[in-house]
Amino acid sequence: MSFNSPAAAVGCYSTGEEIANSVTHGVAALLSIAGLVVMLSMMPVTAGAATITAAAVFGASMIFLYTASTLYHAIPNLRVKRILQVLDHSAIYVMIAGSYTPFCLVTLKGTTGTMLCIAVWSIALAGIILQPVLMKRAEWLNCLLYLLLGWCVVLVFEPLMAALPSAGIWLLAAGGVVYSLGVIFYLWERIPYNHAIWHLFVLGGTALQFFSVLFYVLPAGAA
Template sequence: MQAAIGAGAGKSAAIGKKARLDVHGRAKPLTRGWVHAIFSPLAMAACIVAICLAPIKGLKAACSVYLASSCLLFINSACYHIGNWGKRLTDVLRRIDHANIFLLIAGTYTPLSFALPFMGRVIVISVMWGTVALALLVNVLWISAPRWLYTSTYIVIGVAGASIMPFLWLSKWAGFIVVILTACGGILYIAGGIIYGAKKPDPWPKVFGFHEIFHVFTVLGYACEITAVFWVICKMR
């Protein structure tokens, strides 16, 4: 009887251990996914406030796009990294997780572009979303692409957005503050991407590793970017 109980306990422990493995077969740190899970409602609330404060319908729509891309990134990331899913659902959530970073970059520049003249806004939105569409196509079709490839793609698209910085600097609805905030956000995103690609520092692999540091950097970068969006909204009111 005791042997059976012991065998059952061992089997349960093995199942529990298996449930905590990531797609690469590595044990997940205890805090995997919780940074984004905690931040999800804060991002959602901030975007809703931005929509309410936006003075024109077009900017409200742009902030709604930002809300959708923000919620999709943080909520999906939390579900993907915390949950113990079957192989098929894990693959779907993983594809969405990789795609969401592209969507958030384009989603961020959508409301920020309202600080530019109409034609500048159209160009920025068209170029950013067009580039992201191509990146998404590659990402969805080649989910097993090397880590360095899609990490580099994130960084390239983020840096491409820096081309509008001079125009934001000259805008009466943006200026120095928005440029600094946007640049800081981009630097934080890039730093997080480098950490993710290099897999280090990895301070406490069983509790809080390199992936969690990457998530912290995305939250900090997001905080800078959404502050820039609020600045534009307040200047336009």
Template sequence: MIAEDAQPPVHGRESQPGPEAPPDVPLAAAVDAPAGTAGRLTAAVGLEGTVERAAAALKPRMRGWLHAGVFPLALVGGIVLIAVSRSAGAVAACSVYALSACLLFGTSAVYHRGTWGPRGEAVLRRLDHANIFLIIAGTYTPLAVLLLSTGQQRVLLTAVWAGALVGTAFRVLWIGAPRWLYTPCYIALGWVAVFYLPDFARTGGIAVLVLVIAGGLLYTAGAVVYGLKRPDPSPAWFGFHEVFHALTIAAFTAHYTAILLAAT
């Protein structure tokens, strides 16, 4: 899902040492480029290539694979929810949830598994961060429709979707915002339905209530891991970001089960 806050890697030409060029400057640039501006530009290109290779070497080998594996499961699970829904409103709400889940896991997998140019990195990172707000609102949509009265649905969905849209705009327009600022925004929006927990229990039962709370706690734990960058068990294979992704999958599973119980 969210990528680390380091600047995205940038692409450059492969560096090749030559007799008249430093090892990190392309040979063709050293031979053909005039002195001055062109020479400085070609040197920068070689440096960019070095930075990109270093960033790729530091990325844990499991980065993105967890969400890549969950994406098809989320797609199938969404179809199941739609199939078991008993009303047009439930079908629409579960469709929103399924779409937000597929966007979350699909975008995260593409972003974290691939190596993109500066523009591609910037676009995918914005989408990756924005999708967290969308999955929060997308999760509450079927819960509200299935478990709350019409008036309560209107209040909760207005609040959560307004917050999601504001949060999405915030992450798209200010992708370089510090973690300490935007991570609490995810947590706050995720717990906006806390006042409706008694209604969830009354309509859906104790199992639904426990699953909703468990999912919220798991998402919160993931946000804390992401914010602190700890624990970081194996930076080469399974780092703190993979722990964060694993917790988001566990939280999604809990909420999916709650929605499935409510829908059936």
């Protein structure tokens, strides 16, 4: 997840920093592919269509995010890089919505889960459509929307607490905290390799929420 700050113009990182940025999320992309395979292989034999779909969407969103970020940082051509930056920022919305999907379709289910899923994906789609404008004129709003969209899970915290084991809740919440703490390094541009450090926080947040889905969401999705 590459939240490039308002001051982080295309091509502003040193060669060493871009290598670190590319490697951190390149590794994450490979881990995401492995994670999707693990989720599908550990799926309950009686898993319903919603559970399989939720796992596939979550896994695909991880792969998309980390692949987009890796390509953006790895390709030096500035013209191509500008296009990939839009894709990179858009992928963040996809990842956030994809992370919600298992909890919406499998854990919450019913009207609450369906409505939350529709709302989250609608906001994500709006963010993607507005991405070129937000990046040029209101990047701070872009970052704020990422955080607000990620934390609107608190609106359904009570039913989520009732449906998800406490360990799953803790992993989910810890992932959100790690994502949020990483923003400090994302914005702290004076620190060398701040963006690569941010990438590590993003990977950590993804890992925590992945384990919540793998061990506590999907096993409950038997048809």
